Amino acid sequence: MLSFGGHSNLDIQTSLKKACTADSAAPKRKHVRACIVYTWDHKSSREFWHCLKLLPIQSNDTQIFKTLIVIHKVLQEGHPTCLIGGYKNINWLESLGRFSNNDTTAGHTKLIREYVFYLEQKLRFHHDHRGFNGMFEYEEYVSLRTVSDPNEGFESIMDLLSLQDSLDNLQRVIFSFIRHTSDISEYVISSLVPIIAESYGIYKFLISMLRALYRSSESDEVIAPLKDRFDAQHHRLFEFYADCSSIKIQCTAF
Amino acid sequence: MSTTKSVIRTIKNVANGYSDVQVMVRKATSNDPTGPTTAQMADVANHTYENGEFLEVMDIIDRRLNDKGKNWRHIAKSLTLLDYLVRYGSEDVVAWAKNNIYIIKTLREFQANDVLNTDQGAIIRVKAKELTALLRDDERLKQERELARQKMTDRRTRRKN
Numbered sequence: 001m002l003s004f005g006g007h008s009n010l011d012i013q014t015s016l017k018k019a020c021t022a023d024s025a026a027p028k029r030k031h032v033r034a035c036i037v038y039t040w041d042h043k044s045s046r047e048f049w050h051c052l053k054l055l056p057i058q059s060n061d062t063q064i065f066k067t068l069i070v071i072h073k074v075l076q077e078g079h080p081t082c083l084i085g086g087y088k089n090i091n092w093l094e095s096l097g098r099f100s101n102n103d104t105t106a107g108h109t110k111l112i113r114e115y116v117f118y119l120e121q122k123l124r125f126h127h128d129h130r131g132f133n134g135m136f137e138y139e140e141y142v143s144l145r146t147v148s149d150p151n152e153g154f155e156s157i158m159d160l161l162s163l164q165d166s167l168d169n170l171q172r173v174i175f176s177f178i179r180h181t182s183d184i185s186e187y188v189i190s191s192l193v194p195i196i197a198e199s200y201g202i203y204k205f206l207i208s209m210l211r212a213l214y215r216s217s218e219s220d221e222v223i224a225p226l227k228d229r230f231d232a233q234h235h236r237l238f239e240f241y242a243d244c245s246s247i248k249i250q251c252t253a254f
Numbered sequence: 255m256s257t258t259k260s261v262i263r264t265i266k267n268v269a270n271g272y273s274d275v276q277v278m279v280r281k282a283t284s285n286d287p288t289g290p291t292t293a294q295m296a297d298v299a300n301h302t303y304e305n306g307e308f309l310e311v312m313d314i315i316d317r318r319l320n321d322k323g324k325n326w327r328h329i330a331k332s333l334t335l336l337d338y339l340v341r342y343g344s345e346d347v348v349a350w351a352k353n354n355i356y357i358i359k360t361l362r363e364f365q366a367n368d369v370l371n372t373d374q375g376a377i378i379r380v381k382a383k384e385l386t387a388l389l390r391d392d393e394r395l396k397q398e399r400e401l402a403r404q405k406m407t408d409r410r411t412r413r414k415n
Contacts (some may be wrong), residue, residue: 003261029364030323030363031364033360033361033364035362036356036360037320037356037360040354040356040357054293077356077359077360079356193363
């Protein structure tokens with residue numbers, strides 16, 4: 001209703017260009033934030049996707065990877081239409097995974113493929129379950145709705161668990177990349193930030209949904225497989241966070 | 255140094271045609287190391303009850319919140335001011351803040367290092383986090399505003415006696 005500061009088309013173009021540079025630094029928060037605020041100001045993500053496609057990133061693996069981080073961030077924090085716009089551009093996103101050239105290191109190709117795959121999964125999930133926002137911030141009514149319809153609840157928990165699994169996969173690939181290269185690039189580490197935020201969001205959602213489901217259904221046997229999967233994920237998540245905290249110390253030591 | 259800066263600021267205020275309230279907000283959220291005083295914030299809060307002036311106040315705050323990392327003081331002080339306005343200002347401020355919550359929300363990951371490479375973004379991240387939590391919790395917000403109103407009436411009656 002009340003929005004100030006007319007950010008024009010040109011602004012998002014420059015912000016995107018600055019966020020997705022070829023150097024190995026992390027995408028600067030201020031440029032990413034400019035993109036996010038832009039989508040809220042205009043309540044649409046069309047310009048964002050449009051400018052993204054015009055970026056000359058295909059020739060450089062670093063740039064592709066950094067662009068993927070930016071996309072992930074905007075999907076998480078941007079206006080809800082970003083998720084819809086992303087779903088429409090899923091084919092283009094897929095093409096990014098094929099574009100990655102093997103010229104630098106083999107590890108890069110795998111990183112990009114895995115990231116693209118995860119983003120596709122995320123977009124598909126949001127397409128199927130409209131109640132969630134990009135960050136999976138806890139919203140009461142979603143868990144209420146799933147409780148009122150146990151079948152649907154079961155299904156969405158299943159899908160959430162699968163999403164968490166592929167997130168876990170991605171995290172593993174990134175970590176193995178970090179361990180096997182001597183020079184740790186800042187931008188690879190920075191890709192962990194949205195992953196941590198998202199995995200925690202999903203984790204919290206799963207807890208509240210499972211609790212609600214337990215309360216509503218009579219038999220525990222039905223939910224037992226869900227519980228087992230959740231337990232396994234809980235341990236992996238715990239290890240993931242432990243790994244991350246060790247990296248943070250390395251970061252500050254530099 | 256600081257005098258030349260303040261002179262330049264007065265010139266800028268005139269040149270850009272800011273109104274009296276906007277000058278007030280700019281002064282409260284300036285780059286001086288001392289924070290906005292309660293009196294300054296209370297002044298601004300009173301002005302948010304005027305319809306035209308409300309928009310002028312929010313315009314400056316919006317600009318300050320989207321400022322560069324170098325001017326992290328602008329952002330930190332604007333968050334302090336906005337937090338005060340949400341409690342003491344008019345109901346419109348709450349509506350504005352809720353509509354534009356993404357501006358505050360995205361500041362939760364703000365990063366800025368000064369010349370000595372010390373992290374100055376931490377204060378902004380904490381403030382943004384607290385403010386979003388307050389704006390999301392309608393019940394608490396109502397209580398806080400009630401409390402603020404009580405404080406104001408207390409102060410007024412004390413002054414009368």
